[in-house]
Structure formats: structure tokens, C-alpha cells
Amino acid sequence: MNWLQLGNLQGISTSPSFTVPLQVDGALTKISWKYSSPPGTKIIVQTRLSFSNGADWTEWRICTNGGAIPDLSSADKIDHPQMMYRVIISSPDYAAVPAFEEITFTFEPVIIIDNTGDLDCKPEIWITKEGNGDFSIVNLSSRAEEFKFSDLIDQETIYIDNEQEDIETSLAATYRYSNFNDNYLNLPAGSNLLKLSGKAKVQFRYQFKYL
Template structure:
């Protein structure tokens, strides 16, 4: 939890190295953002009191970050803190209570320096994330060997949401490769007519497919079904001679 944390990491720096610590400024119980805000997309039609549901829109997470500037400050210290926090791109943000959960955020909107006119006080920021989710650190599996027979791999999704992993296939001999999640209802990912030694890299979240021999011209050999890992244990069946590894991040609401 954010409010329980003593310090945080933003970008490549630790807050305590900057002489600041995470603080709670409210008395009594503290408040945390539980879920990102969301809204319903729907269309109303004349003569029908029930609107047609068209999906749900989740907004990027946004939360307050308050930190105390330890000891007295001067203009140089404040300038260093501003340079650190005033970024133009989303930066990784994690908190000491669980450094393995990462937000990608930057300061927006309200930002105040609250002090006693004697160079002591704290800063109030509003942090906006790039998505409605937080993530784990990137996880890469070992290289699994299906060069002699089909294999089944177990991967445990310990997050809170379904994720779309990336994976890399190294083809052994010419032919097809199919990757199917036996624990999740979806069509398998299938590549046909791959060449011996060809390496296929699939970036799942961005739906990018690249070949070591043909660049981005392998979409005609792919059925455009991207693999998904549901919450919990996933049994992944790899059919076709190859070696394969997976890369993914858990996702948290």
C-alpha cells in the first residue's frame, strides 16, 4: 500500500537519497485508491428506456503523493527535487511496502509546497499513471526445449488480470509451431512454414511480430491470435519443433 510506505522509487532514484520521505497528512484513517475510475459506454435509442451497453472505459489511475522534506531546505535542494520529478514521459514508480509492484506515472494537476515559512514542510503532488493498472517487474522464463517432442509448460499468473505475454520462438527444422493455453478459452497462436533457425519474436501487448530472416513480413504466416494468460495456473501446450521462452508482467487493478 502507498500510504504505509516510508519511501518510494521514482525513475532511477530513491526518495530517501533525495532527503525526502513519504508521509500521511490526514488525521485518523488513511485513504487509498481502490480501483481506477471507470465509465460505461452505452447508446440510447428513442422509444427504448434500456440503453444498449457497448463496453466499459477504464481511466488511468490517479492518486496523491505527499512527501516530507527532511531537515531544512534551500533553493538548490528544491531545484534538485524539481528536476527529478518534473518529467516529460511516464516513469516507473514503486513504494517500499512492495517494490515489486510498479506504476508508470508522472506528476500532473495540483502540486503544492506546504511549509511553516522557516524552510520546513512537505510537498503535495497528484500522480497520473499511463493506464488503469500497476505491474510487476518483467519476468522472463527459461528457454524451453520442444526440439524433439511437444511439451506442456505451467506458468502461474500471480497478478489480478488476464495478460498478453511476449514470446520468442527459435525454429528447429522447417515447419509449423502452435502455442495453446489449455487453461484459457481462446484460439491457439499458430505460425506456419517457418524456416530452420528462424527466430520469431512476438510482442503481445503491442501485437508486433518480427522475424530474424524476414523482418515484419511474417504476418501472412501467423493466424493473428495472441496468447493470453488468465489468472492462476496456465498450462501452455507447444506443438512443433522449436525452442521457446516467454516474457510478461503481472497486472494489478
């Protein structure tokens, strides 16, 4: 115990463990918090994780406000891990009291397709839109290239053959080339991390190519 703790100028508040209700191939994560901190005061937030239902825990890791959650890579599979956080508050005197207001954890699921072939793969995709609006896929592993359709209709199904650059829709007498950004989805050899935006049911079909 240091002199700040002895003088009641430092406090630590630890959360109970809780389950992250997510089972996905991977996810983009973010931790952020709101606080007020008078000059000279300090607030530190740390997290730790358990992938064994609480039997073992990672070390406490210092977090960055607005940064990713430590010990969770975007390519790591997430299957309901346990999580804890703690807040360490310190002040140089009793008159300056920082206030920790709230904390938010964000998990944005991604799809991981591991192209084990030697050449690029251009999959077939079926997209059934839920609600009117846009839909896009960004390959975060390939220069963040975006594959995007605008102004799709609720329950409309779009079929895209990225190899042949062919687009079909379930709507009669309708063509969707003008709603497409003309950037067909390409999966280079190796791991491809795909971020999907827009509510829809999506199905992929692909075959890897070898030399």
C-alpha cells in the first residue's frame, strides 16, 4: 500500500464478473468511459478476461479510452468469455475529487474467411435485406476495400457473382448495377476479416484456387 492509499487519496472499485453474450468468429471491440477529472487527479481503467468460465484470468491490463479491449484481437473467436473491470482513482488532495460517470463496451462482430488457396477468391454472395437501406462489406485485411449496395428494399434478395461481375435481384424488372459501387468482393490468399454493415441475411459460396 502506498501513501496515497494510506491517506485515503486513492481508491479502487472493482466490478463483479459478467458474461459477454456473444459467440462469433471475431469482433472489433471498443471500451470508452465518461468522467470528470480536476487538475492533478487521475483515473485509470483496467480489464481482465477469463476464457475458462472464471477458472483462470488474464492479468489486469490498462485500457485506453476509446481504444480496443486488451487481450481481445479482432481475429480471436469469442465464445461468451467472462470479463471484469476496475477503476483506480487518485487525487493529490481531498478538495479535488474526480468522478467516474459511466463505462461502455462495444463489440462489432466480423466474419473471418481464411483463403487457404494460392490465388484470390471472388465468392458468390446472396444478400436478403431486412428493412430498406444500404448494405456493405468492408475487407479490413485488404486495404479496407468496400463492397456496397445502396437503397435496397426489405426482403429483396440480391445475388452477386463476383468472378463474373454479375448481379441479379429478386425484384421484377429491376437492375441493381446503378445501386452498386462497382467494387466486387475479392478475398486475397490468407485471412480475410470482413465487417458487415446493414441488417441482412448473407450467404457465401466460394472455392479456393491452387497453383
